[in-house]
Amino acid sequence: MNADYIIVGAGAAGCALAHRLSEDSRRKVILLEAGGADRDPFIHAPGGLMPLLMSGKHSWNYTSAPQTELNDRILFLPRGKVLGGGSSINGMIYDRGTPSDYDRWAALGNSGWSYADVLPYFKRAENYEPGGDALLHGHSGPVRISRPGVHNPLAKAFLQACEQAGYPYNDDTNGAAREGAGPVDMFVSAGRRWSAATAYIKPFRSRSNLDVRLGAHVLKILVENGRAVGVRVREKGQDLDLRADGEVILCGGGINSPQLLMLSGIGDASTLSQLGINPVSNLPGVGQNLQDHLSLYVKQAVTQSVSHYQYVSPLKGALALGQYLVLRKGPLASTGMEAVAYIRSQPNVTEPDIKLSLVLALMNDELTGLMPRHGFMAHVCVVRPHSRGQVTLASPDPQAAPVVDHRYLSDARDMVDFRNGIKMCRRIFGQAAFDPYRGDELSPGPSVQTDNEIDAFIRANANADYHTAGTCKMGSDDDSVVDARLRVRGIGGLRVADTSVMPTLVGGNTNMPAIMIGEKAADLIRERSHA
Structure with a gap:
């Protein structure tokens, strides 16, 4: 099966990106999500957050490596494994970070990522019900934000x-x-959680050019002659290859995106070779620069x-x-x-x-x-940690959880x-x-x-706050994984668009910044401005 764009991961960024790319009816978009549908009533009732967390449903349920400075404790790391990803199981706090977060990205050499550059994407996404300054907030976007008072x-x-x-x-x-x-402002409207799936996918599932495939675990990016041409995916116990005529875009988040790159031979060549993975691009920065609150x-x-x-x-x-x-x-x-x-x-x-x-x-x-x-x-x-960790592979088995060491x-x-x-x-x-x-x-x-x-x-x-970022860092130095247009260095037709591209973690929650990244990535791919 062929598509113009294959998006891996239906979380906050992936849903936004799939929606915007499929606005062009001439382009076929496949959105792949390893988890299932978001039908659980606890997902949609804001007061269902506690039983949702207690159940461990709809999550990868990762754990950290023992944290040396936290008495060698192993921390629980739930990551969304459901349509909507983390936006379907998080605490629903609306938080952009601060303007200086994005100006800092631009100062590090990432042209187009200053606060003035990204503000239009926040506004395009938002339907900000509290009102607020029209110069700073959007009021007609798909993402509804309310204030409980x-x-x-x-x-x-x-x-x-x-x-x-x-x-x-x-x-x-x-x-x-x-x-x-x-x-507090919340991703809640009319008493219901407003996830990225609710905002960007559900009203548009009828688009003939948008194929949302659940229970689809991507095992590997297919690379031919230095270009990503598709992915290998496991659905219902069967492995099949999907081809992308345009691009493959990873939206798996701060843990899964670097994991998939490494499984596909994109990472530190010597480390991958030791695991029996054939290196296709030597990018030592993959999985490094891990940051979390x-x-x-x-x-x-x-x-x-x-x-x-x-x-x-x-x-x-x-x-x-x-x-x-x-x-x-x-x-x-x-x-x-x-x-x-x-x-x-x-x-x-x-x-x-x-x-x-x-x-x-x-x-x-x-x-x-x-x-x-x-x-x-x-x-x-x-919210502004200085410590840095890493995500590495435990084995070449795509089903095995990666090693997540925050070094808190x-x-x-x-x-x-x-x-x-x-x-x-x-x-x-x-x-x-x-x-x-x-x-x-x-x-x-x-x-x-x-x-x-x-x-x-x-x-x-102390415990993790589930805001993993930085592991596919955007930049131009030797440790960077993607450039300012989110293209993976050294591999054509492949981008990353999620919190993993953040060179520095924003000073707040990451759901809304992830949505912004998905919104902006769509324009970078379609080579259009935000207007």
């Missing part, structure tokens, strides 16, 4: 406490300014029954379910996050490097269950930033706004006070 008294207290601690109120942390505390929770008990734990009771739980089924409103229409703060870990830092997301319930650190009491917690995330905290600056982030979170929780509600600090707890004690707590409790 700040209703819970704990969320209101958080915003007040941030101001009392010296952090300004910011009504749009994805707008003109990043720093401050304000309401590290996070943990500061947990606080409350003295009033105002957290989302109240919905655990049979009566209130039944009322919440009925409210959602009938009106698409109530706690099941929300993820339990209403407020967020972006702050600087030290006065000399020029841009926010700590993100605090308030969660209106207490969960265990693995997010697999609620703690049986009222309280809240802050998700503390260091291998750069000592990250520990300093994390420690300061916890101190700042405690300072916010200690403000007068929380006086009516504040109970005991449950984690780290009153026994953890000195720098050494905080560092030990971080090593024992």
Whole structure:
């Protein structure tokens, strides 16, 4: 079977790219996804996030290599394996990163990737329901973004406490300014998750030139005479070759895209040869430059029954379910996050490097269950990590999981930033706004006070934040994998378009930046401007 374009991976970037390329009815597009359909009702109900995470469904369920600086712990790394990819199983937080993230990419030699260059693609994708500045937000795109509002008294207290601690109120942390505390925006509309599949694929499945194939695990990129000509895919236990007359585009994300390149002989030639893989292009940077956010929770008990734990009771739980089924409103229409703060870990830092997301319930650190009491917690995330890791192959078997070694905290600056982030979170929780509600600090707890004690707590409790990036770095140096047009160096007809191309990780969540990359990749491939 032949197509003009074969896209590997139906995640945030892949769905956006498939939609835009198939707008040209003259071009045949095949979108391949190893996972299945997104019919699970827990995917579409925002309040179903917890059972979705607990089930492990719709995910590759990778684990990390033992992390030396985290007491040799092995971390859970769920990655989307379903139509919509991570956008179908993530926390639904809308976050672009900051303008400086993209200006930094351009300064590294990636022409066309400054904030001014990428802003039109964010706007083209967005249907930003809160309104906002029309110069900064789009209001007619396929991706619907809403604002649940700040209703819970704990969320209101958080915003007040941030101001009392010296952090300004910011009504749009994805707008003109990043720093401050304000309401959360979500990939939710009318009480339902708005995944990339919902936005870009489902309304257009009837396009005769768009072939979406689920349960299709790509085993290898087919390369002939230095050019990608197709892929080998396993469907229903059978292997078959699909040919691309135009291009093959990888949208598998920060783990799967470099894995597939290496399985196809594109990577460090000596390492591939040792695994018995015939090298077709020596690109030592494939799988290197791995970046991800590290996070943990500061947990606080409350003295009033105002957290989302109240919905655990049979009566209130039944009322919440009925409210959602009938009106698409109530706690099941929300993820339990209403407020967020972006702050600087030290006065000399020029841009926010700590993100605090308030969660209106207490969960265990693995997010697999609620703690049986009222309280809240802050998700503390260091959004500008200095540590770098790598993705490598465990074996030449395409079914084998790769080795993912983040090397978290291998750069000592990250520990300093994390420690300061916890101190700042405690300072916010200690403000007068929380006086009516504040109970005991449950984690780290009153026994953890000195720098050494905080560092030990971080090593024992921090976890991955599932924002893998950088492993197919965009650039022009010897370690780069793709150029500024996302073309794989040394191989014709092959591009990568997902978070793996980020030379540096954005200072926030990665779903919306991945969508932007898919949008921009379509114009690069079709050689048109964003207009």
